[in-house]
Amino acid sequence: MPEDKYACVRLISKPQNLLKTIYTACRTCYSADSPLNIFDCESAQDKEKMLKLINRVISSGHYSTIEHVQVSFAISNISRACSHQLVRHRHVSFSQKSQRYVKEKGQFDYLIPDTIERNPELKEKFDNFMSEISKFYLELTENGIPAEDARAVLPNAASTSMVVSMNLRELIHLANLRLCTRAQTEIRILIKRMCEELVKEEEWLKDYLVPKCERLGYCDEDKSCGRKPTKEQIL
Numbered sequence: 530m531p532e533d534k535y536a537c538v539r540l541i542s543k544p545q546n547l548l549k550t551i552y553t554a555c556r557t558c559y560s561a562d563s564p565l566n567i568f569d570c571e572s573a574q575d576k577e578k579m580l581k582l583i584n585r586v587i588s589s590g591h592y593s594t595i596e597h598v599q600v601s602f603a604i605s606n607i608s609r610a611c612s613h614q615l616v617r618h619r620h621v622s623f624s625q626k627s628q629r630y631v632k633e634k635g636q637f638d639y640l641i642p643d644t645i646e647r648n649p650e651l652k653e654k655f656d657n658f659m660s661e662i663s664k665f666y667l668e669l670t671e672n673g674i675p676a677e678d679a680r681a682v683l684p685n686a687a688s689t690s691m692v693v694s695m696n697l698r699e700l701i702h703l704a705n706l707r708l709c710t711r712a713q714t715e716i717r718i719l720i721k722r723m724c725e726e727l728v729k730e731e732e733w734l735k736d737y738l739v740p741k742c743e744r745l746g747y748c749d750e751d752k753s754c755g756r757k758p759t760k761e762q763i764l
């Protein structure tokens with residue numbers, strides 16, 4: 530994967546008591562004690578103990594326990610094609626740079642897909658085409674067309690930025706779907722970077738923020754990349 534281009538990602542927010550919050554949620558389900566006592570108890574200081582229970586509860590599919598933790602990322606330098614794929618995830622909250630309120634003043638920024646960039650002749654044509662679009666966009670806005678209508682000519686390649694927030698359950702779901710090699714390269718890189726940002730601070734999550742085949746033990750796609758045996762091979 531072309532690691533040096535596409536998304537810039539920073540984790541900008543996560544709860545201070547991430548592990549303790551999940552642990553309290555898990556134990557609340559199986560304890561006569563109150564959540565507050567569980568939160569304050571000694572075992573909620575013991576990382577190993579908390580992780581043992583949390584891993585057991587998540588592995589059993591008791592996912593509501595990880596919905597209490599919300600993380601936010603600042604994302605820039607992704608294409609509108611990529612952001613459109615991301616906004617299909619309905620449990621994610623988005624604040625995206627507006628093409629209605631932010632008028633392009635010169636050549637708009639855009640992302641060139643790697644497959645095109647690797648072909649110098651096509652890359653040159655691509656750049657020229659973006660420049661033509663930009664000229665026409667500016668012609669429209671200079672003639673009084675509001676940005677919200679002039680944007681009709683902007684391409685899927687136009688770059689965008691957004692702040693996205695989601696709970697841990699949704700992030701794991703997102704990783705399972707979009708880290709799969711069947712997902713498009715750009716969104717795969719974006720989600721990989723989001724996961725890496727969080728794993729830097731919460732190393733234990735690396736076993737969950739994986740393509741779905743890692744969790745299933747097999748591939749359920751029509752066209753498999755071969756990383757895991759297919760469902761048919763397993764059955």
Ligand SMILES: Cc1cc2nc3c(=O)[nH]c(=O)nc-3n(C[C@H](O)[C@H](O)[C@H](O)COP(=O)(O)OP(=O)(O)OC[C@H]3O[C@@H](n4cnc5c(N)ncnc54)[C@H](O)[C@@H]3O)c2cc1C
Pocket residue numbers: 617618619620621699702706707711712713
């Ligand atoms: C490789 C790949 C190719 C794709 N190609 C296409 C394509 O060609 N065309 C296209 O339109 N889309 C395509 N998609 C998008 C896909 O169909 C989903 O819209 C997207 O991945 C969001 O997934 P989701 O619905 O599981 O997740 P989310 O919206 O994040 O929801 C998470 C989970 O919540 C539950 N949920 C959410 N909303 C509902 C609901 N209304 N009813 C019941 N349960 C719900 C489901 O269990 C769901 O899995 C593609 C996605 C991938 C990963």
